[in-house]
Amino acid sequence: xxxxxxxxxxxxxxxxxxxxxxxxxxxxxxxxxxxxxxxxxxxxxxxxxxxxxxxxxxxxxxxxxxxxxxxxxxxxxxxxxxxxxxxxxxxxxxxxxxxxxxxxxxxxxxxxxxxxxxxxxxxxxxxxxxxxxxxxxxxxxxxxxxxxxxxxxxxxxxxxxxxxxxxxxxxxxxxxxxxxxxxxxxxxxxxxxxxxxxxxxxxxxxxxxxxxxxxxxxxxxxxxxxxxxx
Amino acid sequence: xxxxxxxxxxxxxxxxxxxxxxxxxxxxxxxxxxxxxxxxxxxxxxxxxxxxxxxxxxxxxxxxxxxxxxxxxxxxxxxxxxxxxxxxxxxxxxxxxxxxxxxxxxxxxxxxxxxxxxxxxxxxxxxxxxxxxxxxxxxxxxxxxxxxxxxxxxxxxxxxxxxxxxxxxxxxxxxxxxxxxxxxxxxxxxxxxxxxxxxxxxxxxxxxxxxxxxxxxxxxxxxxxxxxxxxxxxxxxxxx
Numbered sequence: 001x002x003x004x005x006x007x008x009x010x011x012x013x014x015x016x017x018x019x020x021x022x023x024x025x026x027x028x029x030x031x032x033x034x035x036x037x038x039x040x041x042x043x044x045x046x047x048x049x050x051x052x053x054x055x056x057x058x059x060x061x062x063x064x065x066x067x068x069x070x071x072x073x074x075x076x077x078x079x080x081x082x083x084x085x086x087x088x089x090x091x092x093x094x095x096x097x098x099x100x101x102x103x104x105x106x107x108x109x110x111x112x113x114x115x116x117x118x119x120x121x122x123x124x125x126x127x128x129x130x131x132x133x134x135x136x137x138x139x140x141x142x143x144x145x146x147x148x149x150x151x152x153x154x155x156x157x158x159x160x161x162x163x164x165x166x167x168x169x170x171x172x173x174x175x176x177x178x179x180x181x182x183x184x185x186x187x188x189x190x191x192x193x194x195x196x197x198x199x200x201x202x203x204x205x206x207x208x209x210x211x212x213x214x215x216x217x218x219x220x221x222x223x224x225x226x227x228x229x230x
Numbered sequence: 231x232x233x234x235x236x237x238x239x240x241x242x243x244x245x246x247x248x249x250x251x252x253x254x255x256x257x258x259x260x261x262x263x264x265x266x267x268x269x270x271x272x273x274x275x276x277x278x279x280x281x282x283x284x285x286x287x288x289x290x291x292x293x294x295x296x297x298x299x300x301x302x303x304x305x306x307x308x309x310x311x312x313x314x315x316x317x318x319x320x321x322x323x324x325x326x327x328x329x330x331x332x333x334x335x336x337x338x339x340x341x342x343x344x345x346x347x348x349x350x351x352x353x354x355x356x357x358x359x360x361x362x363x364x365x366x367x368x369x370x371x372x373x374x375x376x377x378x379x380x381x382x383x384x385x386x387x388x389x390x391x392x393x394x395x396x397x398x399x400x401x402x403x404x405x406x407x408x409x410x411x412x413x414x415x416x417x418x419x420x421x422x423x424x425x426x427x428x429x430x431x432x433x434x435x436x437x438x439x440x441x442x443x444x445x446x447x448x449x450x451x452x453x454x455x456x457x458x459x460x461x462x463x464x465x466x467x468x469x470x
Contacts, residue, residue, distance in 0.1 A: 129317035131288055133330060134306045143329075147320040228361060 007202035017179075018199065022206055025183040028096055028170070029163035032103030033111075036159055040108045041152070044115025045141045048123060059116065065109035074172030077102040081173065094175040099183070102169035107159040114155035118148045150222050157218050161211055237298040237308045237384055238416060239263045240285060245294035247280055254280045256440040257294065262385070266432020267407070267417035269448070271424075273469050276437040278420035279314075282387045285418065286311045307334065310378035311387040315394065316370040318362040323354065323373050326362045330377035348380035352406050368399025375406050379415075386410060388419040392426065404429060424466060428452065436460050438469065 010018050047059060079085050081093040081101075092098045122144050130140050145152070167185035174181035176190060184203045191200040240262040247255040255277045262268055262285070270278045283289040284296060287304045288311075298304045310330075319326050327345040334341070349355045352372040357365065362373055371391050378386055388407065392400040407430065411417045421427055427434060431448035436459070443457045455461040463469045 126317055126319070128288065128311075128313055129319075132286055132311045134333060139332075143319070150320075 007198045007205060010198060010202040011206065015202075018202060018206075020179065021182055021184055021187050021203065022210075024096065024181075025164065025185070025207075026210070028099045028183060029103060029160060031100045032107055032163045033156060033160045035100065035104040036107035036111050037156065039104070040111030040155075040159075041115050041145060042141075043108070044112040044117075045119050045145055047112070047116045048119035048144070049137070049140060059113075062109050062113045062116070066113055068106060068109065070106060070166040070168030071172065073105050074102055074169035077105065077169065077173045093173060094177060094181060096174070096181060098173040099170045099181060102173045103163040103166070106166060106169060107163050110159045110162060111155050114158065115145075115148075115152060118151045118155070119144045122148050150225050153218050153222055157215060160214060164207065164211060235299060235301075235305060237304055239299065240385065241297045242284070243295045243297070245284065245291045245296060247277075247284065247289060248292045254440050255284070255291075258440075258442045259294075260435065260442060260445055262416065262418055264414075264416050267411050267419060267430050268433050268435060269427045269431035270418065270420040270435045270437065271422060271427055271463070272437035273422065275439075277440040278422075278437055279389050280440075281435075281437065282311065282389050282418065282420055285309070285385075285387055307381060308384045309387065310381055310383035310385075312371070312374050312378055312389065312391050314390045316367075316374035316391075318365075318370050318373065320363060321361070322359050323349070323362045323365070323376075324358040326373055327377045327380050330381050334381065344380045345376075348376035351379055351409070352376045353402065366399070368395045368402060371395065371399070371403055372406065375403065375410075379406075379410060383415060385416045385418065388417065390420050390422070392421075392423070400426070424464070436463065 047055065047062070077098065078093065080087045081090070081098055082088055083093075092101070119141075123140075126140075126144065126147075130143065135143065165185065167189055170176075170181070170183050171186050171189065174183065174186065176182050176186040182190075184207050188200045188203050188207075191197070191203075242258050242260045245255060245258045246253065258277075258281070270281060272278055280289060284291060286309055295302065298309075319329055321329070324345055327348055328341055331341045331344060336344070346355065346358070349358055352375050354369060354372055354376065357369065357373075362370065365373065375391075386407075391407075392403050395403065404426065407417055407419065411430075417430075419430065421430075427448070431451075433445065433447050434451040435442060436444040436451065436455075436457075438459050444451060444455065444460050446456070451460065452464055455464050459469050
């Protein structure tokens with residue numbers, strides 16, 4: 001990559017380093033969101049539909065965890081995955097897998113908490129009808145998740161936005177290794193401090209564009225499907 | 231296939247329901263048998279909704295017993311209930327009706343046929359693909375009726391289904407209910423609209439503050455009410 005290249009030139013010329021970084025960032029954040037959905041949707045739905053001791057405390061905790069400081073999550077995962085840590089034998093520290101794990105931890109509370117809220121609101125509305133129709137508990141969860149699918153898209157998006165934009169956890173558990181664990185955000189942080197502003201700005205523009213595009217797509221899907229399903 | 235056991239007669243034996251210190255129903259005994267519609271009347275807060283919810287098994291008595299066809303548990307699928315505000319799933323009209331059939335053992339083709347038939351019955355065959363939540367209140371209540379009727383219930387409970395509807399929509403709902411009753415479905419409907427009671431009722435249950443004050447044939451209830459509260463209710467006075 002030539003030193004004199006501007007941010008736009010890097011983007012337009014399809015600079016290999018730049019696009020490798022973008023690909024890795026997207027792969028890590030999307031994987032984290034997928035894992036968070038697998039864990040967070042059922043967790044949120046169960047919290048919405050069950051009553052047990054400590055439920056309120058758990059909900060407060062979950063809502064609070066939506067704002068977990070990424071560096072603290074990074075530190076925790078670092079300690080777990082480091083050689084002497086409880087999960088050290090898997091040798092995952094400073095790999096993309098470690099970054100996925102860390103980002104999932106950031107995203108699960110967002111998806112679970114928003115799912116809980118959405119499903120619980122809908123349950124209050126549907127409760128009598130579903131009970132009158134004798135719908136099984138599993139059927140209730142399926143119905144409520146399906147009927148809140150458009151609101152859940154927003155939860156997903158919030159989760160992806162958080163994962164894609166954060167720098168603290170991936171920096172700590174990924175190590176920002178060139179060509180291996182270097183993501184858009186860690187590169188921006190590094191290149192800015194090195195003074196290579198074109199690459200930092202190019203990546204910044206791409207990051208913003210990706211987040212805008214995904215939001216626009218989700219907005220479109222939401223509007224379209226609300227017209228379809230009411 | 232429908233098994234031969236019936237959920238009727240539905241009997242309350244000294245049923246009391248309390249929420250904390252409030253007694254919502256007070257030692258109510260009654261029997262609901264096949265026949266012309268039973269209208270449950272009384273002022274707001276007299277326990278009409280609670281009585282219907284108990285019939286549906288959505289609430290359990292604090293004291294006393296309820297039996298369905300002599301058994302102390304209701305058999306699923308034989309009773310359907312309509313609420314004052316229809317619950318519309320975030321799906322199309324057709325899917326709302328099909329949802330009511332999802333737990334039946336009918337093959338999909340038969341379910342679709344039943345859905346279409348039910349929408350014909352409530353006069354909404356053209357709205358099948360519309361989002362249910364975009365319909366007017368009256369249309370939503372008719373979708374709810376289609377969902378209930380598609381299941382071919384033996385007993386249909388209606389909790390003031392026309393309370394929020396204008397006269398034209400009310401008439402549409404009443405017509406559907408009348409035809410359903412003629413086809414052999416037992417109707418139990420809460421109402422505080424005297425005109426509606428006169429138009430539909432075979433017999434009347436009159437509730438005041440959680441107590442069943444009268445249960446009589448409609449003609450007797452209107453011509454010879456046996457309590458002073460019922461007499462003033464029939465005259466159109468305010469009963470509190």
